Amino acid sequence: SQTIHQWPATLVQPVGSPLSLECTVEGTSNPNLYWYRQAAGRGLQLLFYSVGIGQISSEVPQNLSASRPQDRQFILSSKKLLLSDSGFYLCAWVEGGYEQFFGPGTRLTVL
Amino acid sequence: AQSVTQPDIHITVSEGASLELRCNYSYGATPYLFWYVQSPGQGLQLLLKYFSGDTLVQGIKGFEAEFKRSQSSFNLRKPSVHWSDAAEYFCAVVVNTGFQKLVFGTGTRLLVSP
Numbered sequence: 001s002q003t004i005h006q007w008p009a010t011l012v013q014p015v016g017s018p019l020s021l022e023c024t025v026e027g028t029s030n031p032n033l034y035w036y037r038q039a040a041g042r043g044l045q046l047l048f049y050s051v052g053i054g055q056i057s058s059e060v061p062q063n064l065s066a067s068r069p070q071d072r073q074f075i076l077s078s079k080k081l082l083l084s085d086s087g088f089y090l091c092a093w094v095e096g097g098y099e100q101f102f103g104p105g106t107r108l109t110v111l
Numbered sequence: 112a113q114s115v116t117q118p119d120i121h122i123t124v125s126e127g128a129s130l131e132l133r134c135n136y137s138y139g140a141t142p143y144l145f146w147y148v149q150s151p152g153q154g155l156q157l158l159l160k161y162f163s164g165d166t167l168v169q170g171i172k173g174f175e176a177e178f179k180r181s182q183s184s185f186n187l188r189k190p191s192v193h194w195s196d197a198a199e200y201f202c203a204v205v206v207n208t209g210f211q212k213l214v215f216g217t218g219t220r221l222l223v224s225p
Binding site: 032034042043044046049051057088090092094097098099100101102103104105107 | 143145147152153154155156157160162201205210211212213214215216217218
């Protein structure tokens with residue numbers, strides 16, 4: 001069966017520091033992958049999606065970037081974090097259908 | 112632009128009472144609709160989905176939803192709420208079938224009172 005992993009689970013970083021969040025999917029091939037951010041008390045905002053290795057589409061211009069170095073790996077990065085980057089980051093995947101399946105999330109706090 | 116509206120930010124229901132969470136969508140074509148549930152600090156779990164066919168769809172955990180095209184609605188229901196149903200619920204619609212992109216509502220937080 002398919003599983004999706006995200007790490008770290010929680011992260012506290014100072015303003016101006018770099019960021020790297022990782023998402024890995026198992027048990028599937030060539031999935032579409034998605035990064036969402038969920039700010040406190042708000043819905044989900046789509047940040048990036050990828051339909052294949054090296055193919056990244058950005059939904060919202062911001063301080064973040066994404067990469068897909070392998071078929072089942074999706075990385076969210078920043079060179080310099082802002083306070084506004086705090087939130088709950090969710091990775092999701094789709095294979096062959098329309099429903100998205102979500103990982104457990106990473107809680108990022110920028111101080 | 113395609114959008115999803117969940118008009119209720121919070122709802123409190125007594126345990127054992129019935130539940131209805133509202134969802135309205137704005138989409139020109141036949142929508143593909145979903146309900147997800149999120150427990151605190153966790154990812155989202157798919158409750159049910161509607162693509163076509165029977166407008167009343169059954170999901171996990173005893174939930175159901177009814178698609179009403181005339182009202183552009185896809186409300187979630189449960190006949191008897193359990194304390195473990197306390198969570199945040201999100202409605203979503205597919206807005207790009209080529210890339211399977213979803214737009215989510217802002218969510219409804221369900222509180223269950225004893």
